[in-house]
Amino acid sequence: MSEHRYPSADVAAIERVIRERRDIRQFSAGQLPEGLLGRLVEAAHRAPSVGYMQPWRFVRIATSSNREALWRIVDQERMATAASLPTRAAEFLKLKIDGIREAAEVLVVALMPGREAHIFGRRTLPEMDLASTACAIQNMWLLARAEGVGLGWVSFFDPEAVASLLEMPPGSHPVAILCLGPVAEFPPVPVLETQGWGSRLPLDEVLFEDRWRAGAGGTPTAY
């Protein structure tokens, strides 16, 4: 066993939070505990980033007019998605896909402008800027769960509409609307599973040895 290993109780806490984190769309009334938002952004900012570029930028939505405008952008995309689904449009429209109006806090996460200058680790995989930013959001997600606070990553939006609303400079790109706040519960099973939109794949369908397993395809859709 490694001398660098954390105490077993700490390892168990980390496995627990990984298991119990949920993508939350249903929030209760109330605010975040004092100081928590700063700690959550700090946790995100501690993420790894390709070539140390730290491509993430966070815009905290403070005014209700901005919140309402964001909600409208999301609702428009919700309708467009329903219209695009091959089946189950009506069922989709019954799903709650965001908590923008109710959540204690809303953050928009964007990739910074000027990313093309950063070629360290990105020459052939420029999308690593997004990968780094997703690692940052996952840090925040896990800490929020441990603090008993729900987080939902909403990706139903036209990025140009969000960029325009928040006066983002050319070259920046919003990738997430994060809703954060108190919740009545963290569902034991993801809501999309309960509602029949997917189920956890068996581990052996995602793990191969030395080469792709012949014939292994993508996850099937439920629509």
Add this chain to the structure above:
Amino acid sequence: MSEHRYPSADVAAIERVIRERRDIRQFSAGQLPEGLLGRLVEAAHRAPSVGYMQPWRFVRIATSSNREALWRIVDQERMATAASLPTRAAEFLKLKIDGIREAAEVLVVALMPGREAHIFGRRTLPEMDLASTACAIQNMWLLARAEGVGLGWVSFFDPEAVASLLEMPPGSHPVAILCLGPVAEFPPVPVLETQGWGSRLPLDEVLFEDRWRAGAGGTPTAY
């Protein structure tokens, strides 16, 4: 305080692992503890995914010939990156950018084929498949750190060369070569910072309120 909050010692462990996780390129001899690789892949597989698509696939590299072939692909990209840097090519070439030959385990992570059928949460942001996969890798990264095991995400490679080597089907796309194994140390500060390739931005340079801060640009490069 939320009734769903973890005990303070557990929250502290989660903040500690977020702070102490490092991107590792320097490995010691030795194997992973029995059973850990499975737990690490399980932790990754517990990540959130857009529309529950679970787009991640892991290929464990078992043969030394595959490892050597991967290393050659990475070394080729290392040379190409050096040639592309505006300055500091010689310094870059002195950096150790991977541990493919020495690490206890090497995993290639790829996006599955058939992703275009998954439009739930991806109609306007198709790149959310990569975001989900990065969340999965961050889960693995944090658990590995808590277990005292180093992990490095190598993104210096031609994705087509890796796809061809591992017989990946059309439409799949490799996004990471992960090196995992015992380490002599977890550096207190990221190596890229020690070596002058970047430094952690002050938090107020990445956090804005209600709109982008006028004039706020990208992180400067160090080359």
